[in-house]
Amino acid sequence: MAQLTYRDAVARGIAQEMRRDDRVVLIGEDVAGAGGVFKTTVGLLDEFGPRRVIDTPIAEQAILGAAMGAAMTGLRPVAEIMFSDFFAVCWDLVVNEIAKTRYMTNGQVTLPLVVKTGNGGALRFGAQHSQSIENWAMAIPGVKVVTPSTPADVVGLMAAAIRDDDPVLFFEHKGLYAAKSEVPDGEIVDSLGTAKVRRTGRDATILALGLMVPRAIEAAEHLAARGIDAEVIDVRSLVPLDTATILGSLHKTGRLFTVEENPRLLGWGAEIASIAVDECFWDLDGPIQRITTPHVPLPAADSLEDLVLPSAELVATTVEKALQS
Amino acid sequence: MNVALSVGPTRHRHSPLIRRLTREAGIDVDRVVGTGPGGRVNRADVVRAAASQDGGQAHRTQVDAARPDAQRPGTFAMSVVEVDMSRVVALRDHQSADIDVADQRLVVTACVVAAAVPTLRACPNLNASNDSAGRPVRREHQHIGIAVDTPDGHVMPVVKDAADLSLRGLSRRIADIVGRASRGELTSDDVAPSTFTVTDVAQLGVLVDVPLAVAGHVGSLAIGAVVERPMVVRRSDGERAVTIRPVSYLALTYDTGFADRTDAARFLALVKERLEAG
Amino acid sequence: MRLPLSDHGYGQHDIVLPPKAQDRHDGADIDLSKRLSVYRKLQEMRQFEKRAYDLFMRQLVKGTSHLSLGMEAIAAGFGAAMRPDDYTFATYRGHAHTLARGVPMTPVLAELLGRANGLMGGKGGSMHLTSVKHGMMGSYAIIGAHLTIANGAAWSAQYRRSGQVAVCFFGDGTTNIGAFHEALNYASVFGLPVVFVCENNLYMEYTAIADITAVPRPAADRATAYRLEPIVVDGNDADDVYLTALSVLERARRGEGPSLVEAVTYRHGGHSRADPGKYRPDAEVEAWKAYDPITVYRGRLRRLGVADADLDVIDKEVADAVELATEEAIAGELPSPASALTDVWSDGGSSWRN
Numbered sequence: 001m002a003q004l005t006y007r008d009a010v011a012r013g014i015a016q017e018m019r020r021d022d023r024v025v026l027i028g029e030d031v032a033g034a035g036g037v038f039k040t041t042v043g044l045l046d047e048f049g050p051r052r053v054i055d056t057p058i059a060e061q062a063i064l065g066a067a068m069g070a071a072m073t074g075l076r077p078v079a080e081i082m083f084s085d086f087f088a089v090c091w092d093l094v095v096n097e098i099a100k101t102r103y104m105t106n107g108q109v110t111l112p113l114v115v116k117t118g119n120g121g122a123l124r125f126g127a128q129h130s131q132s133i134e135n136w137a138m139a140i141p142g143v144k145v146v147t148p149s150t151p152a153d154v155v156g157l158m159a160a161a162i163r164d165d166d167p168v169l170f171f172e173h174k175g176l177y178a179a180k181s182e183v184p185d186g187e188i189v190d191s192l193g194t195a196k197v198r199r200t201g202r203d204a205t206i207l208a209l210g211l212m213v214p215r216a217i218e219a220a221e222h223l224a225a226r227g228i229d230a231e232v233i234d235v236r237s238l239v240p241l242d243t244a245t246i247l248g249s250l251h252k253t254g255r256l257f258t259v260e261e262n263p264r265l266l267g268w269g270a271e272i273a274s275i276a277v278d279e280c281f282w283d284l285d286g287p288i289q290r291i292t293t294p295h296v297p298l299p300a301a302d303s304l305e306d307l308v309l310p311s312a313e314l315v316a317t318t319v320e321k322a323l324q325s
Numbered sequence: 326m327n328v329a330l331s332v333g334p335t336r337h338r339h340s341p342l343i344r345r346l347t348r349e350a351g352i353d354v355d356r357v358v359g360t361g362p363g364g365r366v367n368r369a370d371v372v373r374a375a376a377s378q379d380g381g382q383a384h385r386t387q388v389d390a391a392r393p394d395a396q397r398p399g400t401f402a403m404s405v406v407e408v409d410m411s412r413v414v415a416l417r418d419h420q421s422a423d424i425d426v427a428d429q430r431l432v433v434t435a436c437v438v439a440a441a442v443p444t445l446r447a448c449p450n451l452n453a454s455n456d457s458a459g460r461p462v463r464r465e466h467q468h469i470g471i472a473v474d475t476p477d478g479h480v481m482p483v484v485k486d487a488a489d490l491s492l493r494g495l496s497r498r499i500a501d502i503v504g505r506a507s508r509g510e511l512t513s514d515d516v517a518p519s520t521f522t523v524t525d526v527a528q529l530g531v532l533v534d535v536p537l538a539v540a541g542h543v544g545s546l547a548i549g550a551v552v553e554r555p556m557v558v559r560r561s562d563g564e565r566a567v568t569i570r571p572v573s574y575l576a577l578t579y580d581t582g583f584a585d586r587t588d589a590a591r592f593l594a595l596v597k598e599r600l601e602a603g
Numbered sequence: 604m605r606l607p608l609s610d611h612g613y614g615q616h617d618i619v620l621p622p623k624a625q626d627r628h629d630g631a632d633i634d635l636s637k638r639l640s641v642y643r644k645l646q647e648m649r650q651f652e653k654r655a656y657d658l659f660m661r662q663l664v665k666g667t668s669h670l671s672l673g674m675e676a677i678a679a680g681f682g683a684a685m686r687p688d689d690y691t692f693a694t695y696r697g698h699a700h701t702l703a704r705g706v707p708m709t710p711v712l713a714e715l716l717g718r719a720n721g722l723m724g725g726k727g728g729s730m731h732l733t734s735v736k737h738g739m740m741g742s743y744a745i746i747g748a749h750l751t752i753a754n755g756a757a758w759s760a761q762y763r764r765s766g767q768v769a770v771c772f773f774g775d776g777t778t779n780i781g782a783f784h785e786a787l788n789y790a791s792v793f794g795l796p797v798v799f800v801c802e803n804n805l806y807m808e809y810t811a812i813a814d815i816t817a818v819p820r821p822a823a824d825r826a827t828a829y830r831l832e833p834i835v836v837d838g839n840d841a842d843d844v845y846l847t848a849l850s851v852l853e854r855a856r857r858g859e860g861p862s863l864v865e866a867v868t869y870r871h872g873g874h875s876r877a878d879p880g881k882y883r884p885d886a887e888v889e890a891w892k893a894y895d896p897i898t899v900y901r902g903r904l905r906r907l908g909v910a911d912a913d914l915d916v917i918d919k920e921v922a923d924a925v926e927l928a929t930e931e932a933i934a935g936e937l938p939s940p941a942s943a944l945t946d947v948w949s950d951g952g953s954s955w956r957n
Contacts, residue, residue, distance in 0.1 A: 025762065051762065054793075056789070057785075057788060057789060057792065059785040059788065059789055061747075061748070061751050061781065061782045061785050061786075062751045062754065062782070062785035062786055062788070062789040064751070065748065065749075065750070065751020065752045065753075065754055065755055065782070065785075065786065066751060066752075066754050066755040066758055066789065067755060068751075068752050068755050069740075069751070069752040069753060069754055069755015069756040069757070069758065069759065069769070070755040070756070070758050070759040070762070071755070072735075072740060072752070072755070072756060072759075073690065073740075073755070073756045073759040073760065074759055074763060075758075075759045075762060075763075077755075092745050092748055092782075093748060093751065096744075096745050096748065097743070097745070097748050097749075097752065101733075101741065102946055102947065102948075102949070103726060103946055103947050104723060104726055104727035104728075104731045104733070105723050105726070105727055105731065105733040105735070105741065106723040106724040106726045106727065106942075106945075106946055107945070107946035107951065108723070108733055108734070108735040108736075109733065109735060109740075109741070110949050112949075141947055141953070141955075142947050164949075165949035166948050166949050193957065239955050240954065240955050240956055240957065241955060241956040241957075242956075242957060243956045243957055244957045275956075
């Protein structure tokens with residue numbers, strides 16, 4: 001066991017897989033020589049050399065196209081899109097090419113690739129460098145979507161993503177890069193499509209993703225002091241979605257809340273709320289409530305950004321108020 | 326038999342979870358004491374209420390997705406609606422070709438049955454009667470039992486497949502079976518199982534009453550006396566005015582183990598609409 | 604502000620004429636048997652494409668179809684030069700490129716008809732023809748995207764040291780989109796074994812390419828910006844295409860990096876089935892129809908001593924093959940309803956939840 005930061009866990013997960021399979025290669029802007037602008041790929045160039053760890057031009061479409069072409073023809077590339085906001089620049093490659101090609105070719109093409117990206121806010125980078133876009137990805141049939149919230153999950157889910165034969169979008173949270181916690185030694189391989197209960201409880205189910213997970217856990221502690229025993233679930237994987245864990249929890253508690261960093265409309269919680277109402281209507285002891293960033297771009301000023309991103313306090317207040325009405 | 330009288334439709338404030346739990350437990354959600362915020366009924370309240378029922382009835386097992394499967398005749402409740410009978414009375418008084426019956430009182434019964442039958446198709450939870458194990462089961466066809474008071478006591482001849490009959494046909498059939506019932510000439514065909522019952526309780530001017538032969542049926546309708554009353558209406562220029570209308574109360578008694586007050590309210594509202602629109 | 608349609612009326616731009624001489628490559632050092640197989644390929648592509656058109660008129664081919672009538676020499680010339688394990692990346696106008704890699708006609712036609720015996724079981728359609736086992740790595744409908752993907756296949760070949768080359772075909776309109784520029788720079792920087800082939804048929808969908816491109820030769824005049832040699836070939840002379848193809852493929856195989864080839868050609872039909880083609884001056888259309896790649900090649904073969912009767916035999920064999928493919932395609936069953944939900948994922952399914 002050792003303490004590892006989230007950012008170091010990214011490099012560890014990639015290295016773990018590059019050691020065992022030399023078809024795994026890494027490309028992106030500043031990922032090799034500089035170890036990544038967020039220092040998530042430090043040490044990989046030294047260990048694996050310039051043939052396998054490659055600095056690219058600023059050309060997101062070319063980067064994802066290269067990853068796709070290589071994945072079609074025998075490699076297992078990991079490509080980085082530096083800030084997830086930039087997916088908008090190469091969304092065609094994700095949505096129309098990577099996501100659809102296996103289906104359109106009736107299974108002739110397999111794309112075992114991973115696109116890793118720095119997602120989310122709280123770092124005062126302003127609107128074009130801070131959005132959480134995993135909900136955009138969830139809407140695309142043909143790509144898997146994971147968002148780890150702890151260093152151990154980063155290693156395990158990165159391994160699972162690289163070993164998966166399907167395209168996986170791996171959303172790292174920029175606001176968690178410095179977070180440190182215990183990670184077991186040795187090889188770690190997790191499973192896509194699984195959520196994790198971070199705190200068990202009986203009175204309410206709170207779903208969260210990425211940076212919102214520690215905030216939800218903190219909120220649950222506030223709530224416990226006020227006599228409300230909340231269950232916090234780290235959703236981790238939007239596609240495939242672990243509905244069994246989520247709905248099982250709702251069946252137990254009767255109250256469902258989501259904490260979402262994406263802007264309000266069509267955030268990831270909206271789909272889960274819809275599934276819950278459809279399949280667990282008779283378990284609901286109250287309305288499902290989504291606690292989200294309002295439907296605005298993110299402001300740059302720290303005081304404003306802190307206001308709009310859901311806080312632990314907002315979560316606790318919302319849940320308490322709901323359970324008391 | 327416990328009866329909670331309510332007039333007109335009421336608003337539910339119980340969560341889906343509570344409604345399911347009380348239905349499974351066979352208890353009336355309105356009789357559960359709520360200890361949640363603002364008197365809200367919560368899970369613990371339901372458990373407490375279920376445990377303290379007469380005979381210590383245990384919770385029922387998980388119900389099916391469509392409707393709960395009540396294991397004994399449940400508690401009955403009644404809902405009442407007021408109906409402007411102008412059109413019915415007009416039919417009755419003008420010997421319309423739609424009606425074929427000499428007894429004027431039967432005109433009202435026929436009209437009410439004619440309104441009830443399509444409504445039962447839209448409210449299938451009320452077109453249900455007990456099976457041999459005493460469990461209410463939804464029925465596909467509408468067989469309407471008409472309560473008749475005879476010198477030998479009450480009988481319940483049945484208009485079978487009432488949905489196949491027009492108003493004219495219904496009025497004729499009702500007149501026929503009521504007539505033969507009064508004369509003691511009913512045959513076994515006439516007393517086949519009914520899926521819903523209708524009772525005219527207007528005798529001696531009674532406005533609202535529990536209809537006969539409630540047991541064994543989820544829904545039973547009582548027709549109260551038609552009495553002329555002042556009513557507020559809206560004129561064509563939008564202004565309100567007081568006018569005199571013939572009014573009757575229709576009271577639906579229903580098994581709350583199988584139907585709920587929303588079903589009852591919907592049923593009565595639709596029947597009322599049909600009777601008032603003609 | 605300069606507006607093309609203020610300089611001239613729509614369809615009244617300066618015309619571009621084909622080359623006058625048809626015999627420039629008569630003396631090229633190409634085996635007669637190779638030339639005959641190229642001729643056969645040209646016929647297959649032409650007759651197949653005509654049949655596709657007919658079936659569209661009979662409403663057996665649904666949606667839309669982008670026909671390469673008149674442009675066959677490029678696909679045929681490259682097809683004759685490529686190795687079986689080289690990679691083809693084509694656009695939505697890809698029927699000829701698919702046949703060029705040896706994919707049989709029946710599944711291609713059946714795919715256009717949306718049948719279960721189609722190349723992709725009816726899931727992809729005309730614009731996405733793919734046969735990985737023939738090296739036909741896909742037909743792509745988003746302008747420019749597949750150039751970046753071809754780079755990836757070339758990178759993989761380079762990484763695995765396999766000697767394979769990726770050949771990427773696209774139209775003149777593609778040279779103005781972002782992905783083109785990203786891909787060319789990327790390929791050049793990494794010295795990838797990829798050949799970019801611009802099929803310049805002088806029109807970007809319904810607009811003259813000259814009106815909306817900053818340089819006269821849409822691909823060749825961009826080459827030096829990416830450290831590449833400008834290469835222009837006569838896209839209607841299959842031998843010119845073939846010889847150039849051999850040269851650029853060899854370059855790539857030797858590790859000398861990518862090439863950009865501009866092949867000038869002309870469509871006989873419109874951009875797609877829906878297009879009546881009113882924007883092309885009649886004189887231009889007539890001149891290019893006379894410079895039909897099949898006419899050019901037949902003429903050359905005749906001059907080289909091949910009897911017309913022998914070429915007619917090839918034509919007839921191809922006609923019979925097209926007939927058979929038509930029967931087999933029309934006889935094809937509809938895809939099973941279940942297939943609509945298969946093969947999103949590598950496990951063959953489409954489930955997004957447990």
